[in-house]
Amino acid sequence: MLFPAHLTEPHGHPHVMAYYFKQWQGFHMPFHRHDAIEIMYTIQGVCDIEVQTEPAQTQSVRLKKGEFIVIDANVSHRLMVDEALPCRMLNVEFRLMEQKGVFPSIQQLASEDKFLASLMEVQTPFLVLRDPDEVYHIMKSLVLELDKAATKSETMVQLLFAQLLIRIARLRQEAMAGGLAQSEWYVKQSMDYLHQNYDRDIQVKDIAGAVNLHPGYLQRIFKTVTGQTLMGYLTVIRMEKAKMLLLETDVPISEISDYIGVGSRQYFHLLFKDYTSLTPTEFRNSMNKQHMDYPQES
Structure with a gap:
């Protein structure tokens, strides 16, 4: 499940653990796992992701430009990039943690948005979607805000993250409906x-x-x-x-x-x-x- 219930109740807010732009070429990452949800977005080229969905079962996903994968926490995965097909990615890793403040929790946002509520209930170790450029621009704005250090606004970070999750939820809904011709x-x-x-x-x-x-x-x-x-x-x-x-x-x-x-x-x-x-x-x-x-x- 992408967003376990114990992380979204009652005051779960996204907390970014790591984020980076990275150009990959001829790289074979070993299988690894971490206790954060990860969004891997392909900006250019082709990126191959292998995900261990069961102890003895692996699924391969090829991400082209404008496609991204959301991988659940503690799911083993690795990145494979061919020497002849370089890949540029934007990665964001986050946890849902209890946080005091006036900004609504993810659970509260989901109570007002049916698509986000549906995303919260996804029973899958990973999710792959195609983006018409909206998710990328939100992710880029998010990491630029996070990079501001002394002038960073936590309210802006939470606003951008809420926008990011709702946008992903809507793209998933479109995909579930058969996608757009x-x-x-x-x-x-x-x-x-x-x-x-x-x-x-x-x-x-x-x-x-x-x-x-x-x-x-x-x-x-x-x-x-x-x-x-x-x-x-x-x-x-x-x-x-x-x-x-x-x-x-x-x-x-x-x-x-x-x-x-x-x-x-x-x-x-x-x-x-x-x-x-x-x-x-x-x-x-x-x-x-x-x-x-x-x-x-x-």
Whole structure:
């Protein structure tokens, strides 16, 4: 079991024991075990992991770029790297330990997140998952924070670790559901790109370049999976952001087009009215009136 119950009750918090980036080449590690859970992430190349699941049974796992393995504490394992296929990894080893403080324990976080709760109950000595780059960025942020020594924030460490475990839990859920078909994976990557870059001038070729697909092919699979065009989906993102800015901020209407990546103010007004049936001014005024008309607590 990856997270034994006695480690998660009642106040188990992650405590990092070791972490490091390492380039491996022509290396054969002896079997070893330790009392910490280990995450081994392949940044580049190919890494072979052998795990002893039973006294006389060994399973081999080949990790390619963007894949990682979570190995339970006290499970014997070793790393094997071929001379001709070097491998760069990021490793984090941690225990769940009782810790006083205001940050929620892993058990408390799991009570609020069903996927994390499910991960806590995994009955397996190891778990292998493919990452669309999210786990790596969280791990990298975590180890950079841990390296800050005198300025390190324990709250930031706990926040990043909670984010890491929840992200792993969600990836596991996707894998259990059969995983994403290749086309669906490209669509998800395209959506992520649009959500991160909607404030810029984006063309289909930019999205296709970000996911390494031909623009025409990406447009076809995106429409098949979502029922929308890439530019149609981008417009929805932009209009929803505009609604939020109009409702929740004092950003002048004349500047909102720049915030959402629509260079022309006139074009933004046309898009917004087509999307909401109101002009930006009418939308902001109507929302302000609703707030004023809402009954106030006495």
